[in-house]
Amino acid sequence: MEYRFSEIEKKWQERWEKDKAFRRVEDPNKKKFYMLEMFPYPSGKLHMGHVRNYSIGDVIARYRTMQGYNVLHPMGWDAFGLPAENAAIAHQIHPSTWTWDNINNMREQLKGLGISYDWEREVATCHPSYYRWTQWMFLQFFKRGLAYKKRAFVNWCPSCSTVLANEQVVDGYCERCGTLVAKKDLEQWFFKITDYADRLLKDIDKLTGWPEKVKVMQQNWIGRSEGAMVDFTVEGSGETITVFTTRPDTIYGVTYMVLAPEHPLVLKLAQGTEQEGEVRAFIDKMQYMNEITRTSEETEKEGVFIGRYAINPMNGQRVPLYIANYVLLDYGTGAVMGVPAHDQRDFKFATKYGLPIVPVIKPEDDSVDVFALREAFEGQGIMINSGPFDGLPNKEAMQKIIEYMEEKGIGKRHVSYRLRDWLISRQRYWGAPIPIIYCDKCGIVPVPEDQLPVILPTDMKFTGKGQSVLAESKSFVHTTCPQCGGPARRETDTMDTFVCSSFYFLRFTDPRNAEAPFSRQKAEYWMPVDQYVGGVEHAILHLLYARFFTKVLYDIGLCPVDEPFTNLLTQGMVLKDGSKMSKSKGNVVSPEAIVARYGADTARLFVLFAAPPERDLEWSDQGVEGCYRFLNRVWRLVNECKDACKHYVKGEEFTNLSQQDKELRYVVHNTIKRVTVDIEERFNFNTAISAIMEMVNAIYHYKENVDVQQNMAVIGEAITHLLLLLAPFAPYITEELWEVTGHEGSIHAQRWPAYDPQALVQEEVEMVVQVNGKVRDRMMVPADATQQVIQDMALSLSKIQELIKDRSVVKVIVVPKKLVNIVVK
């Protein structure tokens, strides 16, 4: 009988759909398990990365279901975004049509793969019933001062013709399209994620189920540094310049100060000085220099004196004020104090411009002569040249100096973050409109909640020319002010799609709620997500934003948890010929083709078997072939033994077991144990599958060497468990074979098997006998033999006697059930 995968898969897909097999509702009597995979952008077709992502998730979902959990396993679409607009321009299809066609296609593909989603919970972020809540979120943020508009130098991608968040700029290039990002001075909407910097950082400690790598990346991204803000007055003007420093202990070593060229005080201060012309020229030059060159470490430090001096508040010292390329406006205060003796950058700058180098810390052991420095001394030591603080260890002095500054009102303790606020405006059409109205009389007015959603107009032309498409829709732009009723215009920017994906996991708990984004009660039952699976490329972007949203919603009182994802699994990429599959490289393997040729079960099995989930997976056509062969082997085996299952009754004692029977039962129960551990504790699906393969080999071996009629119950037990163990990995073939072997009900509704400890008890074990750490012989030993007995047995082996006869035994090490090591001299 042939393995007709396409018939089988079609049959069960329809049956599961008809029976609503994966529909789940809250059940207070059952332990819940929320299994979530990152929802995809509906680009048109699934790629292998999706197949891998969703196969991993499905194994866990099905396994937990079999364990008796009430498993929430939803799927949806991150459906706003630029490709839809580009398609609209290129093919004159409306972004909405294009997107929904893609969604319909990809949904079918996911169903074909047999992923156990509860499709009744499907959401699409481009649907008004969803983006209504995206807009609602914006309003809640706005209400709390967490959404604000400001003018700033922002990242502009000329190719996408929109601004980007910092997180979407990678090494100066657009994360999406790879175009060099420019700086533009624009007024834009931001989310105040910096208000949450400290909590986002601290709560990383709670994420014990996250990979170290992702946590470190988030820590780096947030970039906390402790120090102080210190006020310097500018000589001969009423101005104060505040600097942020992490080394207040070096303040007596300040010999100059530097402002960012864009610092608002610069022109004001330089005005009227001899340096004014030079300063203006330098600022101009900096504007034309692109960000990457300017902030590259290789770039020579450059600056100019602005003709003014500042006063060091600690010692009254007069120090020159500079502007320089290496000082950035948007970190700290955009101004730094220059301590060349103890900071390498300052050292280089001071050397170049002939500024004095004053050491204020020397190493305790005088290993460095700080009065003849060839590079900055950045280590710890004893204070010198620092007035009342001389002689103190610098760490202690640091605290004393901050206290002194706070007392005198010249400075205060401060913590700075690298994290910037999240720029969420996008000058694009296909996104959730920002629900804001501009009124000449009332100013910035939020759209009242009961007027949501602000619907995207659909009668648009997509030419690819001009500015934002939305701005061209008169019917959209012209509106009335909700406050005064006068004429007003709508905000025409839409929101970053990462806003939409920052709460979808909460919406899944209550996806059809028309009164609220989700009910707290339902979120209380399902949240947090117990297992989240997705690509590591979202380590910062999506995962940081989602944590931020969760915390804000927690503070509002809507969300019951303050961290959304308990466990995170970041899966590796799918590679072909050593590099990521891409159209440009022409190395794309289409899931459709693989499913058509071998079936979904084979496709799933391969992506799970070829590598552990966290590692990159090298595609192999022959590897797929191997998995297909394995399923055929299972198919034949089970069909040949299908009657045996009727002889196996769960829980019934086995009688008259032969040695081979016992050995097979050992393999079966050991496999149950191994597969359970591999899925549950380690996500090592590759080894779980290899254990099942070994089990299949053992059953074949048994069948060939034993008269199967002898003990049908033993082989029946083996076959039954083979199917149960394989079910989460290959859901279709196991479901079909479950029926073929005469079982009632769906295999996916069965309980996950527990191993029988009795079956794992062995009477005899093989032990290795080593002499001086080298394996010299093996022996069978009763499992309960004492160390002394084992030692005597080992020493009496003829091979061993031969080896040790002229030498003296120094020591014998016995590791029960494993080995004996005889140490001789």
Added chain:
RNA sequence: GCCGGAGUGGCGGAACUGGCAGACGCACAGGACUUAAAAUCCUGGGGUCUGAAGAAGGCCGUGCCGGUUCGAGUCCGGCCUCCGGCACCA
């Protein structure tokens, strides 16, 4: 530069807490079945040396050098290479 991860056969990868290195799969080779092929099934296999061959056995072997230990892919110290993150962040 700092931080994180990884280096194991021809290939993907196993080896759980220090205890038989190379499970399982692929590719390969030999055999069975077949008129033949495909499919299927069985067997073999890290390298190297000794032996006429075979049986058998010795030595070497988890990026490199050293250490701890009866015993190291695994632990410690020092490097090398690759991948990822951060980086003129004050």
